[in-house]
Amino acid sequence: MKAYRLASREEHPENTIVKIGEQLTVGGRELLVIAGPCAVESREHYLEAASLVKGCGAHVLRGGAFKPRTSPYSFTGLAREGLEILAEARLQTGLPVVTEVMDTRDLELVYEYADILQVGSRNMQNYTLLHEVGKTKKPVLLKRGFAATIMEWLLAAEHIMAAGNSQVILCERGIRTFETYTRNTIDLGAVVAVKELSHLPVIVDPSHGTGRVSMVSPIARAAIAAGADGIMVEVHQNPAEALSDGFQSLTPAAFAQMIGELQRLAEVVGRVLNTPSVIPKEKPDNSVYLC
Amino acid sequence: MKAYRLASREEHPENTIVKIGEQLTVGGRELLVIAGPCAVESREHYLEAASLVKGCGAHVLRGGAFKPRTSPYSFTGLAREGLEILAEARLQTGLPVVTEVMDTRDLELVYEYADILQVGSRNMQNYTLLHEVGKTKKPVLLKRGFAATIMEWLLAAEHIMAAGNSQVILCERGIRTFETYTRNTIDLGAVVAVKELSHLPVIVDPSHGTGRVSMVSPIARAAIAAGADGIMVEVHQNPAEALSDGFQSLTPAAFAQMIGELQRLAEVVGRVLNTPSVIPKEKPDNSVYLC
Amino acid sequence: MKAYRLASREEHPENTIVKIGEQLTVGGRELLVIAGPCAVESREHYLEAASLVKGCGAHVLRGGAFKPRTSPYSFTGLAREGLEILAEARLQTGLPVVTEVMDTRDLELVYEYADILQVGSRNMQNYTLLHEVGKTKKPVLLKRGFAATIMEWLLAAEHIMAAGNSQVILCERGIRTFETYTRNTIDLGAVVAVKELSHLPVIVDPSHGTGRVSMVSPIARAAIAAGADGIMVEVHQNPAEALSDGFQSLTPAAFAQMIGELQRLAEVVGRVLNTPSVIPKEKPDNSVYLC
Amino acid sequence: MKAYRLASREEHPENTIVKIGEQLTVGGRELLVIAGPCAVESREHYLEAASLVKGCGAHVLRGGAFKPRTSPYSFTGLAREGLEILAEARLQTGLPVVTEVMDTRDLELVYEYADILQVGSRNMQNYTLLHEVGKTKKPVLLKRGFAATIMEWLLAAEHIMAAGNSQVILCERGIRTFETYTRNTIDLGAVVAVKELSHLPVIVDPSHGTGRVSMVSPIARAAIAAGADGIMVEVHQNPAEALSDGFQSLTPAAFAQMIGELQRLAEVVGRVLNTPSVIPKEKPDNSVYLC
Secondary structure, X not given: OOOOOOOEOOOOOOOOOEEEOOOEEEOOOEOEXXXXXXXXXXXXXXXXXXXXXXXXXXXXXXXXXXXOOOOOOOOOOOOHHHHHXXXXXXXXXXXXXXXXXXXXXXXXXXXXXXXXXXXXXXXXXXXXXXXXXXXXXXXXXXXXXXXXXXXXXHHHHHHXXXXXXXXXXXXXXXXXXXXXXXXXXXXXXXXHHHHHHEOOXXXXXXXXXXXXXXXXXXXXXXXXXXXXXXXXXEEOOOHHHOOOOHHHOEOHHHHHHXXXXXXHHHHHOOOEOOOOOOOOOOOHXXXXXXX | OOXXXXXXXXXXXXXXXXXXXXXXXXXXXXXXXXXXXXXXXXXXHHHHHHHHHHXXXXXXXXXXXXXXXXXXXXXXXXXXXXHHHHHHHHHHHOOOEEEEOXXXXXXXXXXXXXXXXXXXXXXXXXXXXXXXXXOOOOOEEEEOOOOOOHHHHHXXXXXHHHOXXXXXXXXXXXXXXXXXXOOOEOOHHHHHHHHXXXXXXXXXXXXXXXXXXXXXXXXXXXXXXXXXXXXXXXXXXXXHHXXXXXXXOEOHHHHHHHHHXXXXXXXXXXXXXXXXXXXXXXXXXXXXXXX | OOOOOOOEOOOOOOOOOEEEOOOEEEOOOEOEEEEEOOEOOOHHHHHHHHHHHHHHOOOEEEOEXXXXXXXXXXXXXXXXXXXXXXXXXXXXXXXXXXXXXXXXXXXXXXXXXXOXXXXXXXXXXXXXXXXXXXXXXXXXXXXXXXXXXXXXXXHHHHHHHHOOOOOEEEEEOOEOXXXXXXXXXXOHHHHHHHHHHEOOOEEEOHHHHHOOHHHHHHHHHHHHHHOOOEEEEEEOOOHHHOOOOHHHOXXXXXXXXXXXXXXXXXXXXXXXXXXXXXXXXXXXXXXXXXX | OOOOOOOEOOOOOOOOOEEEOOOEEEOOOEOEEEEEOOEOOOHHHHHHHHHHHHHHOOOEEEOEOOOOXXXXXXXXXXXXXXXXXHHHHHHHHOOOEEEEOOOHHHHHHHXXXXXXXXXXXXXXXXXXXXXXXXXXXXXXXXXXXOOOOHHHHHHHHHHHHHOOOOOEEEEEOOEOOOOOOOOOEOOHHHHHHHHHHXXXXXXXOHHHHHOOHHHHHHHHHHHHHHOOOEEEEEEOOOHHHOOOOHHHOEOHHHHHHHHHHHHHHHHHOOXXXXXXXXXXXXXXXXXHHHO
């Protein structure tokens, strides 16, 4: 018996297409774009951000209500209040939301608000958490551990699937190497490998994968060219004032430009990037304002 | 403000001496030896193992009741039954026990049985777990994440201390590198660094640090020579039949020999390794049997 | 003074366009494709390979005459005989050739035959070799050391440039990490970084970068999408019988298909991949035979 | 056939004892201490340093005449003049000298002056250099490449031995990992592994292995406890003014203290550290002056 079975393409040759909310999917021909600020910082700020990223073409909103932080003295998120703001943003934009759950005790609460449950990089081998999200019915975004091998990542997915939930979306977000210029080393070879080894959808997070705003768009393009099923990026109205990760957050304008580039790229690799929510081109001023 | 304060030697120049059970300490002149099988496999087996390692000179018993496993199909421990066996072994030998807590929901249960709460390598950045063990009053054995920097390790200790518990014992257990001959690369430079940067006691786990039984004793000696405050090793009556980690488990005889070597070494580096529990030398047959 | 000056984009904002032979360049709008077997194995074999890769659209031929090998008992190349075969292939195809120089004593000989002098990954910090190729007038293909930081790589280029030769082509070929599924971890973030930090052209070697033939084309696409100026790939008529690196060598047919994909991709990222040597489309049978 | 044969303990069960100069050996019971400044900076300075380190108990002098430097603008050594100073120091102290050879073209020159030919970490896979030192009759100190696996290191030794020279001394000097607090991660597991896999002597360089002067002595002790056959350390009269590596150089006083610690440690691990050159204890003032 192989170490991973349920996640293996050998056992399940066709791509798994994960359904998100009512209208979206990931893993098929259409690419998925998840965007938003790193953390939910305040109601006003997040609702504005949500509106902006929707206007630029995002399909799913991201935003942390529970933030894992290396230092105990850093901002750790707004918790339940953050979740409520996410819910309001969803109502306002009509977009589903993804947010991280860090602790099995919070799962019920997060489950109530999130459309996709995110398991963060530091928790990729938190097996009790994997087991619990595996018992739910919502899609799980499983970020690769920053020092996890491809096999360990697939086995983490197997933990979720073995508990009953096959709606797993993998997310490559860079690994830890000797290189210090970039925050992490984005491993696009892992994306190609995982598409071969598994039937699960894989997206890429170029924001954490590089840690440098100027590198986000080129790596997003590279991810799609390598076969990724989508991307997740940090976007912030005013990166210089972000409570976390401002140095790697795109402005809405840069995000909108990236979306356009990815749309053209998608076609030549046999994919499509639909952004029905974008304000039609005949209203350029509004478009500029929104993005 | 520095990123870590409570764990910093600058703020607290004297060594922290952590009290374990009624009679033991770690962080002072006396070295600490923790030993036992990787997992609690069965009552009979564990009680025999406990008796053997006590006879060889161990101060603290180790044994996992909750085991984090890369594959969802591996043995994951006996849970509550395992904890009860640990309690029986403690009663029988008089030695305190250390065992891993993997989930905040299990903490109350584990707390009831363990003398030292172990936070495993995969959970070093499980901040909610750190916070919860930080609210207890028992010593915490904090294993270094297999890809955690020295700073991140000290910050994980800071999370525990910031929640109120200053009884933290650090444990170096090897880091992940490109080398494949050894299971991990044991980082004794980190031991020296942490003794300089922090006042907390540091022990070394050469079993996980090398993954090869023939390397355990030399690395245990090196750890003590580098300034570690103790070691934690896997010992199994019959390594070939262990349910986990047999390839890196010492036999009781090899363990006893290592203890003798460490005792001689301790003296030349200004430390002492007391093993009051060892059967006196005038009963050699028994000693041989026990070890 | 910064550590690197001559290689820095700050000091030299415009892209350096390196001229190769009479008609080719790299670093401008046109993408460069280097292809061929890992090693020159025999006259007959190499001439056939050269003809095939030309037919598929390669611009430059690759092939090792001096091969660095981890084991002293492996095939180490045909040396002078290999160089003579390369010269014959150049004459026959009209394509320039790149081949590795491993030792300062061989430089004069290799210089006579090669159009581009390759400095291999293991020699990226062989400073006397860098100095000597820096005193020549031919372009130098400088592969990134498999454990070199981006800064060390640029400083290696600086060594060549400080000796007088500014015709340096950088080549990312994967770095060594903990991951074992792929031969190396291709670092496309480094490609983006180097394009920002330096004015030198950068190409990518997805063959060594992945070590798996099925991953070569997706990573080649990703490299171009990330902004690389070209690619270098291993192509072999019969990969299963290659004396080295067969497991990562494309067949001519797969290579031809990849070229087509890259041509379409080039357009959407503002580049062009010209392959004037390809047999015109109106002779499809011949084209199929050649590729 | 295994990849390495000549270097393998399976093929050659007994330890190889390498003879150095007339009176010294490494690989037997006696430990070897190599010491001196990183580079030969000037005649006056080096002769004083040589006298000091001899007075403290060193067996072999180290000092670079050819220095590999990451930046082309750093001090690269005095070349032939440096070698002549080394020869004078040898004459004055009676101690053999080890110095690095970086280029096959320099080998004849270096061979004339050195008692041990050092192959540096960056050149561990410079196979033509390995081949050439393999054709000589002098001992070769083979530093581990900073990203070389244990197997690659042994295969580099095999390259030298296959060329005819079996007098190879291995030197662990730290590997490159994600950790940034230390300059490298010293890998004492590799020392243990190499003693098992090979019959060749192994020494440790804690200066490069840690990059921090306060860590040199503890890691030197750990190396000997792990089974290393000796150490190589950087010692400088005035570390703050060293042209290279001052931050990791011991003062003579710290070096002398370390020697004393290692002597006591050697005994408990079945080794001996003889320092016949040390001024007898009955002249304490002089001893203090010299060290």
